[in-house]
Amino acid sequence: MTERRRRRMWWPGLLAALALLVTAAPAAPAAPAVAEEPRTPVTVPALTDWSPEPGSYTYGRGTRLVAGTGTGAERRVAGTLAADLRTAGHGTVPVVGGAARAGDIVIDIRPGRSSLGTEGYELHAGRRLSVTGATETGAFYGTRTLLQLLAQGDRVPAGRTVDVPRYRERGVGVCACYVHVSLPWLENLVREMAYHKLNQLLLELKVKSDAHPEANTWGYYTKDEIRRLVALGEKYHVEIIPEINSPGHMDPWIENRPDLQLTDTDGTKQPSGLDITRPEAFAYYKSLMDEYAEVFPGRDWHMGADEYMLGSDFAKYPQVLKYAREKYGPHATPQDAFVDFVNRVHAYADSRGKRLRIWNDGLTGANTVPVAAGTTVEHWLNVAVKPSELIAQGYPLMNAAYALYLVRGGFHTDTEALYDQSWDPRSFEGEKLTSSEGITGAKISLWPDNGRGETENEVAVALWPALRHIAQATWGDPHPDATYAGFTARGTAVGHAPGFRDLTRVAVADGTYTFRTAGRSFTASLRRTADGYVTLRTQDGCLEVRGGKLTLNVPLQPGVEVTPQICDPAATLQRWELEPAGGGGHRLVNAITRMTVSVTDDGRLAQYPPDQRTPAVWHLT
Template sequence: MGEFRKGLLRLLGVAAALTLLVAPSPAVAQDREKAPVTVPALSNWVSGSGSYQYRNGARLVADSPAGRRVADTLADDLRAAGHGTVPVVSGGARTGDIVIDVRPATPSLGAEGYELRAGKWLSVTGATETGAFYGTRTVLQLLAQGDRIPAGRTVDVPRYKERGVGVCACYIHISPPWLENLVREMAYHKLNQLLLELKVKSDAHPEADTWGYYTKDEIRGLVTLGDKYHVEIIPEINSPGHMDPWIENRPDLQLTDSDGNKQPARLDVTQQAAFDYYTSLMDEYAQVFTAKAWHMGADEYMLGSDYSKYPQMLRYARLKYGANATPQDAYIDFINRVQAYAARKGKQLRIWNDGLTGANTVPVAAGTTVEHWLDVTTKPSQLIAQGHPLMNAAYSLYLVRGGFHSDTKALYDQSWDPRSFEGEKLTSSKGVTGAKISLWPDNGRGETENEVAVELWPALRHIAQATWGDPHPDATYAEFTARGTAVGRAPGRRDPTRLPVADGTYTFRTAGTSFDAQVQRTADGYATVRTADGCLEVRGGRLTLNVPLQPGAQATARTCDPANTLQRWQLEPAAGGYRLVNAITQMALSVTDDGHLVQYPPDQHTPAVWHPTAH
């Protein structure tokens, strides 16, 4: 089918070229294969004569409601990119216009493909609103390189339907502006899934509202942005393992070993109360997330012989499935009950693969999407044969704070594509939904958000290329990275490295206290705040992933250390002054009655607003 589709697109390109081009010169004929630079690359560009010129007076022409929505977003992005204010109109096109057309009667474009024609005007056509939207991302990338676009035509259709980024904002809080930047960059590169493991502040279970959460309004804002930019934001509450952010204050739901020891990260799947608790969280997330999928994680629940420490697992499995059942059947049973619950709510379940070791008699419900990251006994080809859509989430695609970073150059040089799983390379893409890169906070203070962003963008562009089109469009990795330089960053992206005050010495004043400090920009775009006694640093309280995440932990002066990320601060504008927000904990400083500086989430304690006066 893949070769047939490529052949069909080539034929369509030739046919269109006959109507678009008039007596092409030999020079034009030689230039047919030189497509304009984009990421992902255009693979079937047919050159024409002349060029399209973007100039003052250009309009966005759209007649259908779907086309106008795409045009409105493009108008916002053109303005953000410095291309001026462009009106959205209906009717016929004139020279210099950009036409947005959604034609459901063009099934060859699929759910996300588009056709782009450049001549006297630009035209973008999609069979769906999403397809037309992706065509406008190509327009923006081309205009980022200049106002003149060579005449020609392309039909651009993705090879894989799932093109993603996974982010664990599950322990270390990631700032909403950083996530918003990510959504814009993903859309700019035609990635369509942000798989987000995080905690939403719970009204139903306030005992779980320890720090690391997002408010529902923050999530609503992020989901609205994702909808605008056609990035589906799929939430994850990892279970039944890694549940400590949710059940650390619920020992009644924690799995207990044969010695009576509670396991705060493991949910006791043999209890109906545990299932009810988890599904109530799913219902609460449904108040803010609109995705048609639910990620339950299901990774790293048990390791090897650990099941033997929990005899209740075997008792539960045999009571429900008979004498031949195994302890792992109790774990699979929990997955399948969540799957059935999600299906009743109109959502498809997703899980990681590492728990599917084959030591079970109960199969995982067919249709459950499996994200494959670890080479275990059950291979990718077996999972596909068992009826599971399979996403490649290989460990080689990981970026770990303070740890392993994906070797993007090596992957590109190997022509890596989503068929290359850990432990098995498939010969066919049938059953493979796509691939994603994953960001993990294992050493939460190992890198700041800004440092993570620097590592992320090459990997993001690579996964966009490998999931949309030819995984190796350029002869060298240097040529491929040059594409990223040429297209630049997404319009509307906020620059997180710009400090609102200059380096220098200031008196910081707020109600009831003041202190003198030297502000100095760090290489990653934060600031150190150096007093006479040392650099301001958050210390104390319980550490999570090597980070003092406890609300109320103090900020005190310590020996200055340029490598210490806990000494880096953001100055966030607020009410005529600035909040001091730690770059790692993402909590703002408040002042106690006795004058101590302490960190709190902004919805728990009103942050101090500091008014710096330069010396």
């Protein structure tokens, strides 16, 4: 046997022995397997009790919306969801009855699920996805969560959540009381509120009056415009609460009614103050409430009741003390006359099936007559009567803290700081409460103290983070992410609501154009601004609304001229919206006054509300 052959024969045996040795040797300790923690799906407000399950739900071409037991409420929720899915680019999904199959979305309303309350819901994702509420509103909110999940992809991790709000009032307040806010902007707001489960929009605004045409100076909305907005709110479960501020801040209503203005001992009239001692003044206010009831069917009425004697002394108005003592006795104070007016409004609102809301700063403690029980107090200012006292006295209390304000052209809430502090609705101006008992909720507020300070599109930039923060703080855990950057990433992930309109989009390219309409033409260089409007530079300067009486730094009178002025990039009154008018034409709408440009009989350009004078339609070449 040759040496080579002997090696060939023993080599396989050696390999086998080595293999046996290796197999028998103790293995080196392996690194322990780390199970990946199931992630809670990203939503705003954040889900607090997600229970993961194996697998996922897939939204696809065969998905149907199954209206559980087939009730009208289930079909309404399913119908709204179907429309929003289509708008969001998820295709057309049929609404059906009967049994569900894999891939379907089931809308189920079970009144017996009392633990869900009036707004809570359960969402379960598996082979199919179900949304269950004890009420129509609860089921609707479950569909908002679903839309946010689908905004991040067509696969939803399998699991279950029961999601119930901590506070029943979660809101936004907007003062469109002097400077107009466009209807598309308000419609965007309603959609965004519903998408983030906010349920209450306070609007201090003027509705064009049939009963009092003398009050129809500009910033009003027509009744048809309000009906359209209220219908959108009803569809998206956002209650729109109207406010006519009184007895102070009444100047938008009594500018042309000097007979109703509070008059001092020198005969000087207070144009913003209603004379609460005059029966005619109360009758006037009641008639305005009646008109608003035609277009605002909700249960709440806000009368303001703030800053009535701002910068004034009751001593100069002896008729107020006289009224109080004649009605309440010799120890009555002027403040009692004010509370008496509040209580009369409360009684009238109650007779119309409405609940009264007021601001807190008029409750100075100088009154001997109490505010009527059941009046909701919205606390925004630190005054002598503290939130804890109001709760102890039995008043429903909403947190409308100044720290949550966005003042147009002024103070802006510091959302990042509030988030880092884990702010919640117990933190009032001047007092932090240890319990949430008696607190109805909280809201952010938008006020136009300097009307020309910012355009409404600029306000929106600061609004969306604040809106998401108040939604989080009023619905669930006020600090779901370790950092503010983590929280803002949630907002980026879920995006905007279906149907949200990008109001910064300008359809016309920058360039020099001739603007032509019947009886007038001009040539201007058109340039887009960063906030989504345009400037129009003619050979004589940039077109601007200039003249008239200023209210909050804005010329709000119809008929004020549009003239060339020295171009100033910071001048918001030089910014214009090109509103499509059909047939390739456009209307020119001022970014601040929201009035349209018309051509007067003698050929001048002037701003007018569109229902007072037909807007010019401009064709650009």
